[in-house]
Amino acid sequence: MDILSYLVFFSAVSGIYAIATLGLNLQWGFTGIMNVGVVGFFGVGAYATAFLTGPAYPDAFGGFGLPPLVGYLGAMIASGLAALVVGLLTIRLRHDFLAIGTFGAAICIQLLAMNLKPITRGFDGLHSLPRPFAGLAATPVAANAYFLAMVVAIIAAVVWALERMVRSPWGRVLRAIREDEEASAALGKNAFAFRLQTFVMGSMLMGLAGALYASFTGFVSPQDLLPILTFQVYVMLIVGGSGNNYGAVLGAVLIWALWTMTETFLGAVLPAGLKQQVSALRVVLVGLILVLMLLYRPQGLLPERANVSREARLQG
Amino acid sequence: MLTLHGASKHFGGVKAVDDVSFTLARGTITGLIGPNGAGKSTLFNIVAGALKPSGGRIDFGERRIDGLPPHLIYRHGIARTFQIPRPFGVLSVLENAMLAPLGQSGESFWNTLLRPGRVRAEERANRDKAREILAFLNLVHLADEPARNLSGGQLKLLELARALMSDPTLILLDEPGAGVNPTLLGQIMERIAELNARGITFLIIEHNMDLIMRLCRPLVVMAGGRLLMQGEPEAVRNDPRVLDAYLGGTA
Numbered sequence: 001m002d003i004l005s006y007l008v009f010f011s012a013v014s015g016i017y018a019i020a021t022l023g024l025n026l027q028w029g030f031t032g033i034m035n036v037g038v039v040g041f042f043g044v045g046a047y048a049t050a051f052l053t054g055p056a057y058p059d060a061f062g063g064f065g066l067p068p069l070v071g072y073l074g075a076m077i078a079s080g081l082a083a084l085v086v087g088l089l090t091i092r093l094r095h096d097f098l099a100i101g102t103f104g105a106a107i108c109i110q111l112l113a114m115n116l117k118p119i120t121r122g123f124d125g126l127h128s129l130p131r132p133f134a135g136l137a138a139t140p141v142a143a144n145a146y147f148l149a150m151v152v153a154i155i156a157a158v159v160w161a162l163e164r165m166v167r168s169p170w171g172r173v174l175r176a177i178r179e180d181e182e183a184s185a186a187l188g189k190n191a192f193a194f195r196l197q198t199f200v201m202g203s204m205l206m207g208l209a210g211a212l213y214a215s216f217t218g219f220v221s222p223q224d225l226l227p228i229l230t231f232q233v234y235v236m237l238i239v240g241g242s243g244n245n246y247g248a249v250l251g252a253v254l255i256w257a258l259w260t261m262t263e264t265f266l267g268a269v270l271p272a273g274l275k276q277q278v279s280a281l282r283v284v285l286v287g288l289i290l291v292l293m294l295l296y297r298p299q300g301l302l303p304e305r306a307n308v309s310r311e312a313r314l315q316g
Numbered sequence: 317m318l319t320l321h322g323a324s325k326h327f328g329g330v331k332a333v334d335d336v337s338f339t340l341a342r343g344t345i346t347g348l349i350g351p352n353g354a355g356k357s358t359l360f361n362i363v364a365g366a367l368k369p370s371g372g373r374i375d376f377g378e379r380r381i382d383g384l385p386p387h388l389i390y391r392h393g394i395a396r397t398f399q400i401p402r403p404f405g406v407l408s409v410l411e412n413a414m415l416a417p418l419g420q421s422g423e424s425f426w427n428t429l430l431r432p433g434r435v436r437a438e439e440r441a442n443r444d445k446a447r448e449i450l451a452f453l454n455l456v457h458l459a460d461e462p463a464r465n466l467s468g469g470q471l472k473l474l475e476l477a478r479a480l481m482s483d484p485t486l487i488l489l490d491e492p493g494a495g496v497n498p499t500l501l502g503q504i505m506e507r508i509a510e511l512n513a514r515g516i517t518f519l520i521i522e523h524n525m526d527l528i529m530r531l532c533r534p535l536v537v538m539a540g541g542r543l544l545m546q547g548e549p550e551a552v553r554n555d556p557r558v559l560d561a562y563l564g565g566t567a
Contacts, residue, residue, distance in 0.1 A: 164429055169414075169422030169439065176404045176415050183402035186364060187416045187478060188390035189423075197425065304406070306462060311439035312411045 005141040008148050010260060011253075015151035016212045018252035021236045022158055022245060023205030028234075029243040029304070030166055031198040032178030034099045037086070038206055038230040040106030043113060044082045045075035045207025046214035046224060050126035051119065053215065060121045068132040072211045079207020080200050082109070087199040092192060103227070110225040125221025132215055147216060154212075158205065159245050166245070172312075174198060175243075206233075228283070232259065235290045241300030250302060259286060317342040317517060318363070318394075318486060323372035323382065325358050332358040334541035335372065340486075345508065345518040347532030347549075351562050354538040356521045357399055360488050363519075364396040365389040376486070391418055395479035396488040399521070401471035405464030409455060412463050412474055413446035414439075416481035449477050453507060469496040472504065486517045493524040505531055529553075537561070 020042060027033040049071035054063040066074075090101035113120045120126065132150070137143035165171060176184040177191045185191055214220040232255065240251020262282040267275060274281075293300070318340040325333040333355040340346050348356050361367040363374060365386035374382035381389055395416075404412050420442065421427045422435035450456040453473045458466065466474060472492055479487050492508070493501050505527055512518060522528050528535065528549070535552045537544040539561035545552065552558055 161429060164432065165425045168425075168428040168435060169420045169442075170425045170428050172407065172411055172415050173423055175407060179404040179406060180402050182366065182386075183398065183404070184415075185386040186366065186390060186396055186398075186402075188387045188418055188482065189415075190385075190387045201425075306406070306408060311436060311443050312408065312414055 005144065008141060008144045010257070012144060012148040012151055012216060013213075014253045014256035015148065015155055016209050016216065017233065017236060017256050018155055018249045019151075019158060019212065020206045020209035020233050021240070021248040021252045022155075022162060023202035023209070024233050024237050025202075025242065025245060025248040026162065026166075026198045026205070027202035029237060029248070030171060030174040030178065031195055032095075033091070033195055033199055033202075034095050035102045035199065035202070036099045036230055037102035037104075037106030037109075038233045039225050039227055040086075040102070040109040041079045041083060041203040041206035042210035042213070042229060043106075043109050043225040044079040045210030046220040047113060047120060047126070047210075048075040048078035048207070049211035049214050050129055050220045054126050054129050057121060057126070060126075061118055063126070065130070068130060068215050071215060072208060075207045075211030076204045079210070080204040082207075083200045083203030084196070086203075087196045091195045091199055103230075106225075106227065106230065110222055113222040113225055120222075123222060125219055125223070126214075127219045129215055129218045129220070131218050144216075151212060154208070155249060159249065162245050232256075232286070235286055238290060238298075238300060239293050241302035241304065243304030244300065244302045247300050247302035251300065254301075255286065255289075258289070262286075317377055318519070319375045320359075320363075321373040321375070323359070323362060323374055324370045325355075325362050325367055326370045331541045333362060333369075336538070336541075336543045337372075338536055338543060338546050340517065340519055341534075342485075342517055343512070343515065344534065345512050345520060345532050347528045347535040348519055348521045348538065349523075349528060349535055349552075350538035350544070353540075354561075355541040356538055357490060358541075359538070360396060360490055360519075360521065363389075364394060364488060390482065390484075393482075393485040394488065395482060395484035395486070397472075397475035397479055397490055397492065399490040399494070401468070401475050403463035403466065403471055403474055406462055408460050409450065409463050409466065409474060410443065410446055410459040413450060413477050413481050414442050416478045417442055417445070418482050446477075446481065449480050453477050454503065469500040472496055473500075476504070476507070480511070484516065486519065487511075489518060489520045489522075491521055491523065493522055493527045501527065 020038060024038055027035045051062040052064055052066045052074045053068055053071035055065060056063040086105045090098055093101055114122055131143060133143045133146035137146055173189050173194055177194055181191045236251040236255045237248055239255055241247025259282060262285055263278055266278045266281055321337050322335045323333060324335055350356055362369040365384050369382050373380060376392055376394060379392060381392060421438060427435055447456060450459055453476060455473055455477060463474060492504055508518060508531060520532060534546060534548055536546045537552055537558050544557055544561055545555055
């Protein structure tokens with residue numbers, strides 16, 4: 001029973017990561033937008049859902065007790081708007097500058113979470129968020145299982161929609177912009193508009209992931225907005241296969257499994273003196289896997305497909 | 317159809333294109349020649365919108381186009397190729413071509429979700445047209461190949477194929493003959509003449525004098541960023557200023 005509840009918990013969290021990775025895949029995998037502020041949009045979604053669905057807090061504005069579904073939608077809208085503002089400011093920048101700009105945006109968002117106490121309660125965070133299905137399920141494990149089913153359904157719907165969208169002229173333009181923006185402009189494509197579209201859409205998925213995370217754990221604080229999350233999502237995408245939606249999901253599950261298992265495993269095998277270092281060591285380990293992957297299989301476990309548009313094949 | 321009025325492009329103190337004025341007549345294959353550094357490619361870039369001109373005015377038909385972004389200039393019917401081909405390497409040759417047409421409703425993500433039938437029908441028509449153009453340029457056997465696998469000469473043809481997909485009225489070709497073997501070059505020249513006969517106007521930068529003399533009429537000569545002369549090939553060939561420019565005394 002313990003194993004089962006652990007598996008449900010693990011799967012739900014890795015599913016949440018998968019949604020964020022799908023969002024990054026749209027930005028980085030398909031369009032080549034180096035968004036290093038994944039955690040910022042994740043955070044906007046997490047706080048927005050807490051703001052909408054949480055209980056009324058005596059010392060902060062917000063906590064409207066709305067249903068979780070409203071919280072998720074609100075989170076997507078909030079993170080989409082945040083991405084629109086950040087995108088209008090930064091999306092014209094090229095790779096390294098865009099990376100710095102989005103990283104800075106994520107830091108700003110974390111600073112807001114820490115300091116905008118009338119809404120976020122600072123480091124105390126927003127707690128006691130309603131957990132979906134808590135009233136419907138007999139046990140906490142069953143509630144988690146319902147939640148997992150919902151996450152899986154969301155992933156299926158998102159993958160279905162994304163596949164439809166990218167395996168089309170729209171997706172073809174994204175890849176052309178990723179390959180050579182100037183040449184795509186010379187063929188009539190407004191690269192700015194497409195880049196902004198995927199930046200906003202991808203960030204909305206990151207916001208949805210943040211919202212699901214907050215409502216699953218019932219709590220959100222600035223501690224959930226650490227830059228390491230951006231790094232994790234990138235590793236998930238690169239290992240799974242940048243430019244492949246199924247790869248993004250696979251990578252999220254595998255890397256999250258590695259991440260959580262190393263804690264238990266390293267904790268068990270390391271001598272007492274080193275046990276303190278487990279959390280640092282697993283960053284090293286995941287970083288090592290990333291480097292090996294980039295050296296020996298840069299296309300990821302499930303590489304990008306050569307033909308994107310469904311009609312674009314002469315033979316077969 | 318294309319008129320430049322004192323078009324200029326300065327990079328700091330360097331006047332890459334300096335007060336150039338000429339008119340390109342509809343239906344011609346006009347050659348743009350001049351020694352290296354004459355400003356020919358920069359001129360292409362300001363016409364196509366890849367660079368913003370520093371001064372002057374460019375009209376295309378009734379429309380003023382200088383300073384417009386490249387994607388809008390393309391929509392007005394000017395297509396260009398690059399001196400060094402810029403294929404989308406991971407896309408297939410077919411998809412490189414299918415990317416180019418204007419007004420694809422499938423380029424809106426809403427339509428891909430809400431009107432899949434219409435997008436699919438358009439894609440089939442687009443594919444058939446691409447196949448036809450690739451066949452015309454002898455690339456159809458490579459259609460499913462990623463574009464990065466093509467040879468230099470084949471990439472030149474692919475650039476031309478992409479340019480044709482949007483039914484432009486003017487095509488700017490930047491050195492279509494560079495690095496192309498003589499057989500393929502003959503083929504490219506034949507195709508350009510054929511397309512011209514169907515009504516497409518060309519402006520061609522080229523160093524291959526054989527191609528220029530056989531295909532282009534009139535010629536525009538640039539040197540040191542300035543327009544040196546415009547005229548029939550015979551007149552250009554015998555003009556002492558042109559000889560001087562090529563042999564070095566651009567005073």
